[in-house]
Amino acid sequence: xxxxNAALSKDLFSKDIEQKPTRDGFGTGxxxxxxxxxxxxxLCADLKESTRAEWFEKEFPxxxxxxxxxxxxxxxxxxGFALAGKVPFMASYxxxxxxxxxxxxxxxxALNEVPVKIAxxxxxxxxxxxxxxxxxxxxxxxxxxxxxxxVINPVDAIEAHKAVVAAAKTKQPTYIRFGRSGVxxxxxxxxxxxxxxxxxxxxxxxxxxxFLATGSMSxxxxxxxxxxxxxxxxxxxxxxxxxxxxxxxxxxxxxxxAGKVITIEEHQIAGGFGSAVCEYLSSAYPVPVxxxxxxxMFGQSGTPEELLEHYGLSAPHIxxxxxxxxxxxxxxx
Amino acid sequence: MLRFQTKExxxxxxxxxxxxxxxxxxxxxxxxxxxxxxxxxxAKSGHTAGPLGMADIFAAFYFHILKHDPKNPDWEDRDxxxxxNGHIVPVRYATMAHAGYFPIEExxxxxxxxxxxxxxxxxxRLPGLETTSGPLGEGxxxxxxxxxxxxxxxxxxxxxxxxxxxxxxxxxxxxxxxxAGKQKLxxxxxxxxxxxIQIDGMTEDVMPLGDLRDKYESFGWHVLEVNGHDVRxxxxxxxxxxxxxxxxxxxxxxxxxxxxxxxxEFDYHWHGKPPTKEEGERFMKELRSGAGRVPHxxx
Numbered sequence: 045x046x047x048x049n050a051a052l053s054k055d056l057f058s059k060d061i062e063q064k065p066t067r068d069g070f071g072t073g074x075x076x077x078x079x080x081x082x083x084x085x086x087l088c089a090d091l092k093e094s095t096r097a098e099w100f101e102k103e104f105p106x107x108x109x110x111x112x113x114x115x116x117x118x119x120x121x122x123x124g125f126a127l128a129g130k131v132p133f134m135a136s137y138x139x140x141x142x143x144x145x146x147x148x149x150x151x152x153x154a155l156n157e158v159p160v161k162i163a164x165x166x167x168x169x170x171x172x173x174x175x176x177x178x179x180x181x182x183x184x185x186x187x188x189x190x191x192x193x194x195v196i197n198p199v200d201a202i203e204a205h206k207a208v209v210a211a212a213k214t215k216q217p218t219y220i221r222f223g224r225s226g227v228x229x230x231x232x233x234x235x236x237x238x239x240x241x242x243x244x245x246x247x248x249x250x251x252x253x254x255f256l257a258t259g260s261m262s263x264x265x266x267x268x269x270x271x272x273x274x275x276x277x278x279x280x281x282x283x284x285x286x287x288x289x290x291x292x293x294x295x296x297x298x299x300x301x302a303g304k305v306i307t308i309e310e311h312q313i314a315g316g317f318g319s320a321v322c323e324y325l326s327s328a329y330p331v332p333v334x335x336x337x338x339x340x341m342f343g344q345s346g347t348p349e350e351l352l353e354h355y356g357l358s359a360p361h362i363x364x365x366x367x368x369x370x371x372x373x374x375x376x377x
Numbered sequence: 378m379l380r381f382q383t384k385e386x387x388x389x390x391x392x393x394x395x396x397x398x399x400x401x402x403x404x405x406x407x408x409x410x411x412x413x414x415x416x417x418x419x420a421k422s423g424h425t426a427g428p429l430g431m432a433d434i435f436a437a438f439y440f441h442i443l444k445h446d447p448k449n450p451d452w453e454d455r456d457x458x459x460x461x462n463g464h465i466v467p468v469r470y471a472t473m474a475h476a477g478y479f480p481i482e483e484x485x486x487x488x489x490x491x492x493x494x495x496x497x498x499x500x501x502r503l504p505g506l507e508t509t510s511g512p513l514g515e516g517x518x519x520x521x522x523x524x525x526x527x528x529x530x531x532x533x534x535x536x537x538x539x540x541x542x543x544x545x546x547x548x549x550x551x552x553x554x555x556x557a558g559k560q561k562l563x564x565x566x567x568x569x570x571x572x573x574i575q576i577d578g579m580t581e582d583v584m585p586l587g588d589l590r591d592k593y594e595s596f597g598w599h600v601l602e603v604n605g606h607d608v609r610x611x612x613x614x615x616x617x618x619x620x621x622x623x624x625x626x627x628x629x630x631x632x633x634x635x636x637x638x639x640x641x642e643f644d645y646h647w648h649g650k651p652p653t654k655e656e657g658e659r660f661m662k663e664l665r666s667g668a669g670r671v672p673h674x675x676x
Binding site for chain 2: 106109111112114116117119120121123124125127128129130147151152155156157
């Protein structure tokens with residue numbers, strides 16, 4: 045059943061639940077962070093409308109930095125601003141940042157250990173019609189491999205807002221992942237959020253499987269858990285917004301309670317969130333783990349719903365996979 | 378557009394340095410070159426030509442131009458010198474040591490396990506380095522942001538950035554050149570080490586750079602050109618740069634790679650390798666005899 049301590053939306057399983065892209069949380073979050081700290085800046089590489097950077101620009105025109113279509117320069121500028129004591133957020137599509145400017149991020153931000161906040165927008169296949177070039181599926185892997193880098197993947201716009209506000213207060217280089225399409229706003233203002241902490245969304249009696257999910261896939265996992273419960277299969281849904289550092293205690297507890305784990309992410313299954321979970325559990329508490337995500341392929345054009353269905357990331361598909369996995373078959377795909 | 382007339386430029390030169398100041402900087406530059414050779418021989422790896430070529434300019438920075446405090450490297454109001462082409466860092470380490478940031482003997486730890494003197498500079502390992510660099514093309518972006526931030530906050534610091542000429546191959550540089558030009562940054566001076574070599578050969582063979590002056594000017598920069606071994610001219614150029622408020626300034630400093638050691642001057646093969654012990658001894662003699670001009674030497 046739904047974890048009451050998570051203070052989730054009262055419309056949780058309603059068709060009327062608010063649909064909003066997580067990038068909206070970047071717009072509102074940077075404004076709140078900007079009001080709290082005059083050192084907060086927002087840099088953008090010619091995508092201020094779609095990244096919501098222009099929301100910040102309207103409030104703080106002097107602290108909005110337009111860099112043109114130059115993501116490599118944007119990373120170096122952000123590092124320079126941080127060296128001058130600023131708290132720069134740099135926003136572009138994840139395919140370009142950190143896709144295009146990985147080495148600049150590695151050297152001038154991560155190795156340099158400056159408090160730059162990298163906002164990677166339009167991540168995942170749910171970008172939709174733009175197609176594979178713009179559907180970033182490797183960013184979590186790229187970013188979590190970097191020493192010093194914190195990696196956050198919020199579930200909805202409210203949590204994205206909280207993640208931005210929290211990241212502005214830390215000294216660490218931080219990557220935050222955002223999506224383009226509207227997703228269910230499952231959390232509320234009262235839902236707890238802390239960098240490095242997970243959130244139990246669903247907790248069934250004698251669970252047979254634990255869903256460990258990140259980003260908006262946690263909402264999908266919740267729907268799958270509810271459907272399984274109706275069939276008498278209980279589960280746990282652990283939402284993992286901070287992929288690095290991983291909340292190992294919570295991951296371990298979920299694995300111990302259920303004995304089987306399914307990870308879900310809108311990302312390549314190699315190198316991403318599921319890999320991070322496996323890296324930890326393989327030594328700490330080896331249990332069967334099934335990783336759901338994109339299987340070593342690029343995306344394509346389509347509507348977000350069509351694409352999530354096509355790549356096996358819809359709630360009905362996940363429910364079926366889990367049913368088979370719980371039944372003992374590990375190659376349920 | 379603000380441009381100095383020849384006469385005014387001459388006055389600036391006279392005002393900028395006394396003969397004694399010039400002599401001090403040149404003396405320091407020679408000592409820095411000797412330390413660079415010692416470091417590279419001991420490290421058995423590293424770059425030789427670039428550091429020797431930039432010794433005069435680094436001596437001018439640390440012994441005349443920069444507002445800095447070796448005993449308080451994190452002093453907030455210090456000028457910032459960003460080294461973009463991090464591979465020439467031996468010249469920065471040697472200069473910092475001679476300026477009193479750390480003991481000169483520590484220079485011999487260059488590139489060794491546990492050393493603060495990494496093969497390419499790491500800000501968090503050694504106080505006084507302004508950033509981490511090595512991968513090329515990234516320093517100008519950071520320097521431009523520092524300059525912009527200082528202007529936002531009404532701070533008086535000057536920002537300097539040293540780049541290589543081969544480094545101008547990097548696309549990132551031109552993104553930053555455009556941005557700094559757009560922002561009309563008044564407080565940044567970029568020094569381009571025009572020594573005409575890079576690892577694979579002469580810059581114009583590896584990748585023709587076109588007219589660097591025209592390129593920077595077309596993006597809204599003011600460009601000066603000097604002999605990078607004439608410390609009086611270099612300091613005058615920096616003074617002129619500081620007096621230009623409408624634009625960022627680039628100083629194209631024509632230097633001789635391997636300067637001071639005739640055996641290797643102008644030879645691109647010395648871009649990326651260190652002298653052996655025997656070569657080091659020979660090069661040191663060349664250095665100490667003033668590149669052969671002094672008939673006897675004191676080694």
